[in-house]
Amino acid sequence: MRSTILSRRDLSFMLYEWLDAEALTRRARFEDHNRETFDAALDTAERLATDLFANHNKKADANEPHVVDGKVQIIPEVKTALEAFSLAGLMAAGQDYERGGMQLPVVVEKALAAYFTAANVSTSAYTFLTMSNANTLLKCATPAQIETYVNPMLAGRFFGTMCLSEPQAGSSLSDITTRAVPDGESQYRITGNKMWISAGEHELAENIVHLVLAKIPGEDGKLIPGVKGISLFIVPKYLVNDDGSLGARNDISLAGLNHKMGNRGTTNCLLNFGENGGAIGYLVGEPHHGLANMFHMMNEARIGVGLGAAVLGYTGYLHALEYARNRPQGRHPAQKDAAQPQLPIIQHTDxxxxxLAQKAYVEGGLSLVLYSARLVDEQNTAETPEAREHAGRLLDFLTPITKSWPSQWCVEANSLAIQVHGGYGYTREYNVEQFYRDNRLNAIHEGTHGIHGLDLLGRKVSLQDGALFRAFGAELRKTIRKVRGSVGAPDAVGPGLATISVELLAHADALEQAWQGVEEVTQKLYAVGDLNKTLANASIYLEAVGHVVVAWIWLQQALLAAASLASGDTDFYRGKLQACLYFFQWELPKVGPQLELLASIDTTTLDMQDAWF
Amino acid sequence: MRSTILSRRDLSFMLYEWLDAEALTRRARFEDHNRETFDAALDTAERLATDLFANHNKKADANEPHVVDGKVQIIPEVKTALEAFSLAGLMAAGQDYERGGMQLPVVVEKALAAYFTAANVSTSAYTFLTMSNANTLLKCATPAQIETYVNPMLAGRFFGTMCLSEPQAGSSLSDITTRAVPDGESQYRITGNKMWISAGEHELAENIVHLVLAKIPGEDGKLIPGVKGISLFIVPKYLVNDDGSLGARNDISLAGLNHKMGNRGTTNCLLNFGENGGAIGYLVGEPHHGLANMFHMMNEARIGVGLGAAVLGYTGYLHALEYARNRPQGRHPAQKDAAQPQLPIIQHTDxxxxxLAQKAYVEGGLSLVLYSARLVDEQNTAETPEAREHAGRLLDFLTPITKSWPSQWCVEANSLAIQVHGGYGYTREYNVEQFYRDNRLNAIHEGTHGIHGLDLLGRKVSLQDGALFRAFGAELRKTIRKVRGSVGAPDAVGPGLATISVELLAHADALEQAWQGVEEVTQKLYAVGDLNKTLANASIYLEAVGHVVVAWIWLQQALLAAASLASGDTDFYRGKLQACLYFFQWELPKVGPQLELLASIDTTTLDMQDAWF
Structure with a gap:
């Protein structure tokens, strides 16, 4: 019985054959590790995800958190799962040994997260919010703050949140109006309303550590407009005494729960801070530098969103695959004999x-996310400053794509998983409709699709005078050269594989042409000299570049697969090659019209007037 | 306050300015009608839909039908709405006067249906199933059967269903195993299990008239394989006495309710026929001709599905538009002053x-459906046999597209409506997430997307030696000629509209090129000589032709709009022109890579092996 959560075979391919995670064990931080320790962690994750997370995914969807006597009620399986997660040390999987961590590379940590998220995105959200919160504080909090708040989070005793949005300020964070007024030397009083706070209130942990963005008023009592006025605060649900014990409840009240289409198992709250005089908060880092500090969390969260989107797509694909292999229905078009038995529907080309589309989307999406995670490891531990800088540039360039591409295409995969199931897939008696609902959130939170288009075209492309953009282009061209070098030598791809060589060379040509198109379009867009026109179609730019990036990933994997065909496990590698072929035949060509549209500096949407709708 | 159900202005444009519904009033059947009577019916529909259908759309979604003591419980608002619908005579809107009908043209009937479906797809489903059932019986039932079953349905006293699918036979109807064994001279005994029966059991009407497909066993007791063995039966929930009063309950039992992602207000049942000796059924039409008879209902239902998809997209669009006009968030990219107030988000180009994408999809989709409905009127009432035949050919050719195109692109519109709302759109506190869930069904029922690809490419294109395909091509070329003729004369499009003339001429060229592409690809696909290869990528063919068809519709409407600009209501017509421009700049170019893929006789999906997944 194959797992319908994730394919371990594919995960191993990505981690070891493609991303060479074992190479990391030659670095000081990871020297105690080897493939066996990585695999042991993956075994644990797969087991816990299967037994304690997947088991209540549907139940949590059907039984949303609700408030009774002021307390949020959540089905008990959630707490059981989270306790087991903490007990296995997974909350600190990537942290230093001295903090009780395992010092696992980020790429392995994300592979573990892949299992939990695919199994139950709602329950695992509590862990990832806590881990992101802890990572943020580890970057910019004081040792005392780390002692008081981070260590209990890494032990799973406290959980964390990120409180950014407000009812009037979602995408536009600069418009937050939550105030933080100094109250003595060491603390502030926080007042304001925070919206969309996942895990904002519950009884799953002893305490909740809210990371809150707020503005410290100037001497005139006014808030500084724009992002520059924003500072970052720790605002705990319960105050923490010097000895670590819990004190009084802070002035934070649950103003309501949001009821979402999916992700129903995660409490999502409207929180009012300071209804009774001001919630006590502690400044983190420098005043007015809150957004920069929070961006660390947001970048991590964006990779997390991409991961969630990819693996929800992935598990949907595996469910559809299992269904398609077992559901008999219909016959081939040329088969006229209705007395013949029906075929399993996987036999139908459509x-x-x-x-195949799902496979191309979800394996492509997960690969993109794990590649980004691998870049984080490079950024943190590569041997030269140049290598670390290069990795950082690639990571920054790819982050909007890593977040957005899976959020678009792996929802499409979930839609196709429903379609494969037919009417059954549309019912809640099966699993795939929930994945579709859960996944639809990902194009919205942690920056909408449109915001990431602006981030990519308006910021990342031009940052450091284009150095990020060029860094990625250099990587892409390296792959193209590698393909041309490798498949020029027939025995590199195994005997009898001439067709595959021809295919890979054609892919390399197509990829080169597409990237040249991106380069030309990018220049043209920046030559316009009117920012509103340059950025008008940024979402389409994001989509086009995203498809080129994933085509590049598929070509890398296909090259590897071709070289590995002779080593056994032929079916697996043939699958990789066919998915790559699909991507280059069916998907990459979609970029052509997008680049043409962008190159024409199309103003159809810019010119549209409100009154014409 | 504008309606967020549908745009009456746009509906009037479609009906009167574009489809010339008034021309129908010159035909005998509709001679009592005029624009005023049509408008009066639309007024009634808009009012009832707003007051009695939209009012409980969310409530019905949150309170699904459920079984108590063997009876299906449904919130009371549903019955109230349906009684008002029947009382207004709408169940028989298109029927003959002698049956208590209004003899409205089908195109007007569908415009009325548009209101009810957009307001509440689940409640309106009861009406359309009943009306389709009645129409089917009117084509092939005996006068006595019509008297007994149809008249009460048209009065709203009985409701109808269509019982086709079985657990092992959904897309493959030829595999049904429900048996109908003769029981005396006038009746049969039906045994079998029927799946996905919408409105299959409830207390909303006095009786339920099930139209059931079943097979009459041969003398050896065996069922004839394939579709040829299928016959059509009336199987009422309660037997009807000769005087029209209700008799005993028939042998039909509710085996379970399906719980769907959307469309939750419509009961959807697994029905077991004949658990206690056989349900009594009455043959309709000739034995073994059941599928042909049922296809009348299915074709009507397919237009209905396209309508539902289009108007769910439409109402989502209107909700998004209202939200975008009223939600302040963010500033223009070039606006650096954060102290300036936030803009309504409609001011953001993205x-x-x-x-604009939603507008292009939903107005395009609804237009396609109403055009098809208008063809039904032509097929029924055009003055010459040639005109009726021509309309029939167009209708048959377009039906798979009319069903599938809105089911694909108006769900995309619903997704965009969520995206416009941001996080709010993802919650059940707002309306748009329900439309998205409701609409996702439409690519599945009444023939899946893939089935309609096969219907278009494998059947409609080659039917009558290609006459249907040529009939449509001729219509499309007529529009191109009309554009070239009209905009050649500048005053035909009003003064000062040179830019629009250039645009329209460019659209005509693009449309011509796209249709030539379709013609060439069609020939190539049929020249392959291997049906499995010809049909391998039929879904993409369906999507490509669909986009060309909708581009053609947009060009017709843009031509009209250009000519009407000078007549006032400029904003409305500018909107049409801009949506057309959007479709030709952003959408039609997507067809290019699809046609290239098809022309290359791509076998990527055909070659993929089960073991490689």
Whole structure:
């Protein structure tokens, strides 16, 4: 019985054959590790995800958190799962040994997270929010703050949140109006309303550590407009005494729960801070530098969102695959004999199309996320400053794509998983409709699709005078050269694989042409000289570049697969090659019209007037 | 306050300015009608839909039908709405006067249906199933059967269903195993299990008239394989006495309710026929001709599905538009002053892109459906046999597209409506997430997307030696000629509209090129000589032709709009022109890579092996 959560075979391919995670064990931080320790962690994750997370995914969807006597009620399986997660040390999987961590590389940590998220995105959200919160504080909090708040989070005793949005300020964070007024030397009083706070209130942990963005008023009592006035605060649900014991409840009240289409198992709250005089908060880092500090968390969260989108797509794909292999229905078009038994639907070309598209999207999406995670490891531990800087540039360039591409295409995969199931897939008696609902959130939170288009085209592309953009282009061209070098030598791809060589060379040409198109379009857009026109179609730019990036990833994997065909496990590698072929035949060509549209500096949407709607 | 159900202005444009519904009033059947009577019916529909259908759309979603003591419980608002619908005579809106009908044209009937479906797809489903059932019986039932079953349905006393699918036979109807064994001279005994029966059991009407597909066993007791063995039966929930009063309950039992992602207000049942000796059924039409008879209902239902998809997209668009006009958030990219107030999000180009895309999809989709409905009127009432035949060919050719295109692109519109709302749109406190869930069904029922690809490419294109395909091509070329003729004369499009003339001429060229592409690809696909290869990528063919068809519709409407600009209501017509421009700049170019893929006789999906997944 194959797992329908994730494919361990594929995960191993990504981690070891493609991303060479073992190479990291030659670095000081990871020297105690080897493939066996990584695999042991993956075994644990797979087991816990299967037994304690996947088991209540549907139940949590059908039984949303609700408030009774002021307390949020959550089905008990959630707490059981989270306790087991903490007990296994997973809350600190990537942290230093001295903090009780395992010092696992980020790429392995994300592979562990992949299991939990695919199994139950709602329950695992509590862990990832806590881990992101802890990571943020580790970057900019004082040792005392770390002692008081981070260590209990890494032990799973406290959970964390990120409180950014407000009812009037979602995408536009500069417009937050939550105030933080100094109250003595060491603390502030926080007042304001925070919206969309995941894990904002519950009884799952002893305490909740809210990371809150707020503005410290100037001497005139006014808030500084824009992002520059924003500072970052720790605002705990319960105050913490000097000895670490819990004190009084802070002035934070639950003003309401949001009821979402999916992700129903995660409490999502409207929190009012300071209804009774001001919640006590502690400044983190320098005043007015809150957004920069929070961005560390946001970048991590963005990779997390991409991961969630990819693996929800992935598990949907595996469910569809299992269904397609077992559901008999219909016959081939040329089969006229109705007395013959019906075929498993995987035998129908259109069903194979839908499965192959899903495979291309979800394996492509997960690969993109793990590649980004691998870049974080490079950024943190590569041997030279140049290598670390290069990795950082690639990571920054790719982050909007890593967040957005899976959020678009792996929802499409979930839609196709429903379609493969037919009417059954549309019912809650099966699993795939929930994945579709859960996944639809990902194009919205942690920066909408449109915001990431602006981030990519308006910021990342031009940052450091284009150095990020060029860094990625250099990597892409390296792959193209590698393909041309490798498949020029027939025995590098194994005997009898001439067709595959021809395919890979054609892919390399197509990829080169597409990237040249991106380069030209980018220049043209910046030559316009009117920012509103340059950025008008930034979402399409994001989508086009995203498809080129994933095509590049598929080409890397196909090259590897071709070289590995002779080593056994032929079916697996043939699958990789066919998915790559699908991506280059069916998907990459979609970029052509997008680049043409962008190159024409199309102003159709810019010119549209409100009154014309 | 504008309606967020539908735009009456746009509906009037479609009906009167574009489809010339008034021309129908010159035909005998509709001679009592005029624009005023049509408008009066639309007024009634808008009022009832607003007051009695939209009012409980969310409530019905949150309170699904459930079984108590063997009876299906449904919130009372549903019955109230349906009684008002029947009382207004709408169940028989298109029927003959002698049956208590209004003899409205089908195109007007569908415009009425548009209101009810947009307001509440689940409640309106009861009406459309009943009306389709009645229409089917009117084509092939005996006068006595019509008297007994149809008249009460048209009065709203009985409701109808269509019982086709079985657990092992959904897309593959030929595999049904429900048996109908003769029981005396006038009746049969039906045994079998029927799946996905919408409105299959409830207390909303006095009786339920099930139209059931079943097979009459041969003398050896065996069922004839394939579709040829299928016959059509009336199987009422309660037997009807000769005087029209209700008799005993028939042998039909509710085996379970399906719980769907959307469309939750419509009961959807697994029905077991004949658990206690056989349900009594009455043959409709000739034995073994059941599928042909049922196809009348299915074709009507397919237009209905396209309508539902289009108007769910439409109402989502109007909700998003209202939200975008009223939600302040962010500033323009070039606006650096954070102290300036936030803009309504409709001022952001990316939000306008999402609204314009929705407008292009939903107005395009609804237009396609109403055009098909208008063809039904032509097929029924055009003055010459040639005109009726021509309309029939167009209708048959377009039906798979009319069903599938809105089911694909108006769900995309619903997704964009969520995206415009941001996090709010993802919650059940707002309306748009329900539309998205409701609409996702439409690519599945009444023939999946893939089935309609096969219907278009495998059947409609080659039917009558290609006459349907040529009939449509001729219509499309007529529009191109009309554009070239009209905009050649500048005053035909009003003064000062040179830019629009250039645009329209460019659209005509693009449309011509796209259709030539379709013609060439069609020939190539049929020249392959291997049906499995010809049909391998039929879904993409369906999507490509669909986009060309909708581009053609947009060009017709833009031509009209250009000619009407000078007549006032400029904003409305500018909107049409801009949506057309959007479609030709952003959408039609997507067809290019699809046609290239098809022309290359791509076998990527055909070659994919089960073991490689």
């Amino acid at each position: 069903v194979r199309r839908m499965l | 939000v306008r892109r999402m609204l």
